[in-house]
Amino acid sequence: MSGSLDIGKLVTIVMLFFIGAYFFSDKVMFWYEHKEDMSLNLSKTVYTKDDFENFLVDEQQSLLAEVANVCINKHYIDKLSCEDTTYWLARSLEKKGVDTELAIEWMKPCSYACSNGKFDAALYEKMNPITKKKSAKKTKEYEGTKWIWEED
Numbered sequence: 684m685s686g687s688l689d690i691g692k693l694v695t696i697v698m699l700f701f702i703g704a705y706f707f708s709d710k711v712m713f714w715y716e717h718k719e720d721m722s723l724n725l726s727k728t729v730y731t732k733d734d735f736e737n738f739l740v741d742e743q744q745s746l747l748a749e750v751a752n753v754c755i756n757k758h759y760i761d762k763l764s765c766e767d768t769t770y771w772l773a774r775s776l777e778k779k780g781v782d783t784e785l786a787i788e789w790m791k792p793c794s795y796a797c798s799n800g801k802f803d804a805a806l807y808e809k810m811n812p813i814t815k816k817k818s819a820k821k822t823k824e825y826e827g828t829k830w831i832w833e834e835d
Contacts, residue, residue, distance in 0.1 A: 721760050723775035725749055732785045744804045747792050751802030754793035765797035 727746060729735045735743065750772070758768045769790040776786040796802045 721757050723753060723772070723779070725753065728779055728781065729785065730780055731782045732788065735785060747789070747804070748802045750789055751792050751796030754797050755800060758797045765794055768797050769794045 725746075726749060729738075729746065735746070738746070754768050754772055757763060757771060758765060763771065772793045773783075773786040773790050776789065777783060792802060
């Protein structure tokens with residue numbers, strides 16, 4: 684009788700199922716509930732605050748606008764609160780290797796964008812006066828090459 688199933692095999696299968704369900708049910712349920720969640724995708728990744736501050740003002744604002752759009756989409760698609768969305772952003776950035784200080788700094792524009800539905804570059808400048816000083820210096824630096832015979 685090669686096709687018969689005895690009671691010992693049946694009990695073993697049922698016990699293995701319950702043991703697996705006991706240890707892994709919470710992980711399986713979490714995966715099932717979050718399998719279609721949106722992940723963090725940015726066109727450009729900056730890993731340190733210094734790298735971000737070395738960008739031109741327009742590059743900084745476009746990157747922050749992209750981060751804000753990701754936050755807004757995450758908030759509406761996954762139905763997270765704005766606070767949970769900002770913490771999701773920080774954790775996702777850190778998983779990608781972004782410096783913790785920069786991830787925390789980007790939580791402010793994410794929270795504002797999530798609450799208001801848009802990114803406001805002027806508000807970010809008020810929140811981060813360091814970037815404003817750097818941007819004024821950069822625009823002066825990159826105005827053009829000064830030739831030797833030109834007067835100051």
